[in-house]
Amino acid sequence: MPTQRNMTSLYLTHGEEILLLYREGSRVANHLWVASAGGHLEQEELNHAKRGVLRELQEELGLSESDLMGLRLRYVTLRQTKGEIRVIYFFFAELVEKMSLKSNEGQLKWFSLSDLHNLDMPLTAKLVLEHYIKTGRFDQNLYGGLTVGEVFVVEALV
Template sequence: MTAKLRNMTSLYLVNGEGILLLYRIGSRVADHLYVGSAGGHFEAHELNDAKACVLREAKEELDLDETDLHNLAMRYITLRLKNGEIRQNYYFFADLGSHADLTSTEGKLALFDYEEAAQVEMPVSARNVVDHYIREGKYTAELYAGITTEQGTSFVPLREF
């Protein structure tokens, strides 16, 4: 099988009580679904630097700079085969802080408590990441790798050895 690669990042802004999600309008990949607070596809010069991509997307979509993103960390990497593409998603999380009045150029932002966030409609990999984060990830500092199949996403801590 020969598949193209689609590299994407997502930024999830969180606080102790919930998560800021974007109802994306006009997206080729996730139209009329909730996704991370910001995110998108890699530019050619970012292919080896997911952080550069997520920072560019945060600036373009939310007008946030790296100094606005407290405790920014890549927490999940997922792989999924969809429509002949291997979709690689790099999920970053950062503290929401005092930015509760943010607006987005990509759709409508809404702050959900974690129980509500577990109920909103999302793309499958994002849904599985958010569910895992609510259940386990928010209590650790681990970087998780996940493979998404029809049965869900299997997550394992990704550790250096």
């Protein structure tokens, strides 16, 4: 029986750019480009993913919600891999002011939204970003996504 892993990911944007982290030293996603901040939800956050993503934002980047505009949960995804069912809550927000940031999880870098296709990323993150760039950034929907093999089935929930 697979175990369940609940995680958050926060993508920070500024205009047509997105801040990504080249994660180093992680058990789940190592030597890959991932969201600006994120990680595992604590027990008390399981029903409050926003609390978890704000905690990760503070721990990893030293930022708070006041540094952001439009913080929203945009995707909730499921994927079975490596003996786990991974539930990931993907948040997006715009930085009030574009700045140079440091992370204790790896190297941060700003990318144009049009330059992400060749980056090594976890599969679900790559598929979420592809959908976000084509569709999600133009609406305010919450999407549910299921990754089966290499296929991403995504549907607007509200």
